[in-house]
Amino acid sequence: MDFGFTEKQEKLRKAAREFFLNEMPEDFDPDVETMFSLTKEQTAFWMKFQKKAGKKGYLTPGWSKETGGLGYGPIEQGIVEEEWGFTGGRWPNASGLHIAGPAVQVFGTEEQKKKFLPGIAQGTAIWNQAFTEPDAGSDEANQKTTAVLKGNYYVLNGQKTFITTLIKPDYLYTLARTAETEPKHQGISLFLVPADAPGITYQAQGTMGFGTQLNIYYKNVKVPKENLLGELNRGFYHAMAAFEFERSGTGNPANAKRRLTEFIQFCKKTKRNGKPLIKDTDVRKTVAKMAIDIEIQRLIAWEAVWRHSQKGQLPPKGYDLSGFFNKINSTQHPETMMHIMGLYGQLRSGAKWAKFAGKIERRWQVARSVHPAGTLEVNKIVVAGRGLGLPRIPARFNKMIAESLQPKKK
């Protein structure tokens, strides 16, 4: 048992922290800045910054040196992510770093690796995951987007939605149907699509907390055959396997800890009825509870990282609760903090009289829907099914059941 880090690891941590602290502009506040729909100047800053980090290897410390990384293991990767998380920043190419990149590493051809990985490691390319469709939310296998092979190209048609990005993407990591099969999972493939390919159009839609997400429309989009990732019709399984990389995030709890640390300072400085907020019994209990929640999230994330580092030498666990705790905490904490702030709670960042720079209000709005990688319910189903071995109604009954419900509607 060892909950600490080696000296070498601590050195890496310190170096990464120093780099981030030195490079992030002192007037940047991660909770206040819009973070979506960036201006030209903001875009330029983030791309420049990402490239700098890439040069240092901090984007992909766990990748081999050949693929542009530092050749470290999962623990070191977790350390850098933790430090990055603590700054509160977001990599413009988060999808590429955590999802598309690892997927190319595992399922890509040598050519694909050579072509796509350097851009990710060096921070020059922006990737977006484009999986969700209007009818494929939690039921991701219900892909309606089609990819039909015509000569040397796959031709894509369909719509993707709820795509989050900070910066105009260069590539889309996308799912499309390549065969009509039953079950549906077996006819889906993964494609690496140049984002500026003719036939692709983008439309922005607003989300709570002043965010935006994209609708992406494919209309006869020609994707070179060699941009198929992995096996034909095995895309769904590849994608699920690659998700494993997304889950073990040490960054989220670090980010939450930054916010709580700032909130504690705020409570120390701010008086209510002549008494510092921090002296209030309710506030004390509330803050202490949140600190525990975050610590749990941290430990659970590190357990997953550690397991990953021991791959093959441990019995499979079947579940990872990081997403579970992340969703619970990121929903409840803003609520709790906002309650402490009384009428001031509703002031947005930038508003006159806004307390604590309106950070909480923003988080509160975002928390109305914490569904990246599925709802909390999906996490629970995974824990219960894969983790505990509880039975589940086999998917093949669904249609039968659905049909049986129809007559009642008459």
Added chain:
Amino acid sequence: MDFGFTEKQEKLRKAAREFFLNEMPEDFDPDVETMFSLTKEQTAFWMKFQKKAGKKGYLTPGWSKETGGLGYGPIEQGIVEEEWGFTGGRWPNASGLHIAGPAVQVFGTEEQKKKFLPGIAQGTAIWNQAFTEPDAGSDEANQKTTAVLKGNYYVLNGQKTFITTLIKPDYLYTLARTAETEPKHQGISLFLVPADAPGITYQAQGTMGFGTQLNIYYKNVKVPKENLLGELNRGFYHAMAAFEFERSGTGNPANAKRRLTEFIQFCKKTKRNGKPLIKDTDVRKTVAKMAIDIEIQRLIAWEAVWRHSQKGQLPPKGYDLSGFFNKINSTQHPETMMHIMGLYGQLRSGAKWAKFAGKIERRWQVARSVHPAGTLEVNKIVVAGRGLGLPRIPARFNKMIAESLQPKKK
């Protein structure tokens, strides 16, 4: 809109209250007394008391005068139940009053009514509902107890379990299978079984909070043909219909209010760190919240009573939340109160140093399982299904699904 009562109703309320206050012994405390496994003297007291109440008509105020009631409507019945609930007492024949009696009223023959109703109304008979079986819990239709017609008798064989009673019963209101059918609901019948019939044996098992419940074993128990209630093979439907009567309880919130009122007194009288408990911010918030919970439960119960009184003149609502709130409140309130009491919380009634007579500890234990008439989950399913019209997997798929799960177990 009118949340008050008529003068006549208030008069009835006052009379019932006076009767209960005058007749309940001053050394009786509903939360302290064992209430299960009564002693001889306690049994005698409760039977005498129940008979007295029966004479006054307070057991069945809503029944017609011919059947031993006062001929009042549901509102008046609700008023008397509310006053009774506020005393914290429990009628030994609760099952008879709220379940078996109403069922006989609706589905019984004239002979059955004549034979069984007077004893219920007068408080001389004790009934128990004996539905649950080891394999028929929430799945009540899964009855394994069989009733086979032989001449003038049905012969019952099987086991019932988790039967709660305060006093040795005279009659069992029981379900048994009279035909092997698919779906299972269609082969079940209701029987009114004399509790001392040869072949019936009783076994007590302890429950949390010093309660006991019964296992009942039927071994070739001969029940006269005329003790079948309602139609043959329609027993399950009859029973479900009769449950409606159980649900609209105004007694539960009144009982909870008594306890909270006492708890408030306790908090006023008791000092912690030199300050009355009631002055503590946490305690104040907590108590106020519980008061609201109870008021909600009261209003929801009265809504159901009022709807019942308007029968036929209102669109059906499909759900009644009284059970829902009752389960939530009776689980959470003891927890909350116990937390306030620190180390003292764990002292049982009768223990030296016990605070607040150890009432909360008892309720806390009982609250570990608040499942009369099904779990909270069952309530939610009813609300979602019957109330909101959300779809449900038809029961006929269950076996098919269950079978499909088998191979995996190999």
Added chain:
Amino acid sequence: MDFSLTEAQEKLRKEARAFLEKECPERLVREMEEDDEGFSPELWGKLAKMGWLGLAYPEEFGGKGGSFIDLAVICEEMGRAMLPAPYLSTVVLCGLTILEAGSMKQKTELLPKIANGERVLSLAMTEPESSWDGTAWKPEGITVRATPSGKDYVINGTKLFVHDAHIADYLLCVARTREGKKPDDGITLFLVDAKSPGISVEILDTTAGDKQSEVTFKKVKVSKESIIGTLHKGWAPLEKIIKKGAVLLCADMVGAGQRVLEITVDHAKTRVQFDMPIGINQYVQDHCAFLVSEVDSSRWLTYQAVWKMSEDLPCETEIAMAKAWTSDSHERACWRGHQVLAGVGYEVDRGVLPLFSRRGKAKQLHLGDSDFYLEKLMQEIEQWPPPEKFRGKPLGIFDIPRGKQVPSWQPWKERWEEIEKRKKERKKKKK
């Protein structure tokens, strides 16, 4: 006991719903949220024509003489439609205060103009120091001074979170005119022309985009005639109307909650995933069942308070329960909706749930949040008397130490005896 509305009230509700569905579609609500003013004078005029603005005023003041229940019915429908209009500010908080405490002249002059939509009013009450918690709605929170100066008064100070001040013709400014023995002594209500020199209004950017403002009074002169009610004694009528406002805000949230429930259930029935409507999932059913429980509980607590108010019965407890519960319950209801609607409910350009969520936040805080009303409630219920004692002859049969309570009936006794036997055996064994 009667949980239903009268036929006339039902008719009013139906009319209101039909009107609002036509005149206040979601599109308008969204536009008004994003708008700088967030106010449609055209719609306000239509409300006046419907008779809603004077609904609860006596006919002599241009009103319709409606009951408080009528008002609640309208407010519930407004909540359902999320009507973006200064109704609560103008008609309830200011208008009813004038009706309650104003002179005949003030009433005759002002109320008809409110009723016909000519005047918008805004209550300037809460202040920066008190906005942290419940003090905002207590007399202790009033520190903005009005000092006599000849025949006039001069007001100085800052009010915060003033709803609809930016479009108001008059501000009802709650000011301190003296330091009394008790905090509620020395509070005076001034009806101030919003265009008076020295007043500046700045809209605050809020969650709901509902146009609450900072209002600064810099040496603002007001005449003695502009006092509503009695000098120094303004708190009592104001408090009374704030309570009414709080209950009507609850009715508003009940209407909103009901609509959120309908949207959510509809989504659960129509959204298909894994070939089945998602409502077949117990997870989804769980959210829906809790959503119903939130809306129903809020509804009956609110209706009870509404009824007691309309009957002029004492109802401090009921008001406190209604607002303490409904404020947070409505937020929970919206949250349940978000869980079911997931991404769809998060999207603001077309989605309607974000509008409910954000406005719910404002309603939760307006006129006192749950902490404030829980404390009020506690002040009521700590005075509850203990339950009356039973009067029957003591029997001495109840308070018997456990282990000595020999159960009477055979099956119970058997179990009891067995336990006792085991105890004895163990004792023996130890010796």
Added chain:
Amino acid sequence: MDFSLTEAQEKLRKEARAFLEKECPERLVREMEEDDEGFSPELWGKLAKMGWLGLAYPEEFGGKGGSFIDLAVICEEMGRAMLPAPYLSTVVLCGLTILEAGSMKQKTELLPKIANGERVLSLAMTEPESSWDGTAWKPEGITVRATPSGKDYVINGTKLFVHDAHIADYLLCVARTREGKKPDDGITLFLVDAKSPGISVEILDTTAGDKQSEVTFKKVKVSKESIIGTLHKGWAPLEKIIKKGAVLLCADMVGAGQRVLEITVDHAKTRVQFDMPIGINQYVQDHCAFLVSEVDSSRWLTYQAVWKMSEDLPCETEIAMAKAWTSDSHERACWRGHQVLAGVGYEVDRGVLPLFSRRGKAKQLHLGDSDFYLEKLMQEIEQWPPPEKFRGKPLGIFDIPRGKQVPSWQPWKERWEEIEKRKKERKKKKK
């Protein structure tokens, strides 16, 4: 980073589990709960033989020189088996305090006797006035006086909730010997022969049936030699050991929680209703998933504290987090179990869940409840420094008022322009 046990620790765990499954079946736990003494000397002897009683003592005192992690491993297994034995009282709270603060003579005399099972000890600390809340575990709560009288001290007062006092040979009595400037100054630890004249012990009837007692000291004479550690300075070593005890109690709850999880999941898989295992219901899955999250979270918080303690690293924060969370988390875990097991989990004659629930309540409160540790935790974290400031050159591109932040990319810009356009149009329309 290493979340696993060493091979030796895993072996210890396996041995412990095998031993306890054989020697401490559920039947015994149930019997001991219902028993007047709740203690099996026979089993205690076996624990000694296993080497568990001296596990963490140095070999020179008859111990095995095990680590704190070893101790935690054993405690976790004891929690899983619900071992009814005065282990925490004797071995940890008293034994480790003697090891920490006792004289060589005391250690040499007492520790071997604890290790070989000859002596049972009990910590007499908490008092009636302080039992309401966290004060019980603070120096402020110690008011029982020990007054010098010649060469002896005389103890007077009442201790409450004293675990295992009824079978103890010695009581470690925490007494006040002077009123110091700070509450922790003037506290002395006395090792008192439990049979001394003036001591009376009365078992209290508790939820868990776990034999906590009222211990009354009436002019009890104790010699100066019976002082453990330094006169007036007993708090520091005691507090240190209480923390260890609290963390070991967490390990105990982790073991218990894991077992509750297993029982619950097993029930969910095997209990058939509506022709299917009930675990197919999402309602049941929900309970199980939350149960896992309770147990895992408690486990890692606890292990982290255990590890830091064993490494002698500062860990006030980690201890406070572990006990504050695990106490309540374990109760929630049991409650989830009850929801799944329903009637079956409610039945006490055979059911095992009630045993876990009831003992969980005692563990929740023992050595400090969540309120106590949340406050302790807060005292730590309010000293957290603010996050370090970013040091990069300010760019002036972030703090731009909303509405003026023109988005760069076309789709974003289009949406933004459309909103601006609508705003302008409305403004025009109004004019």
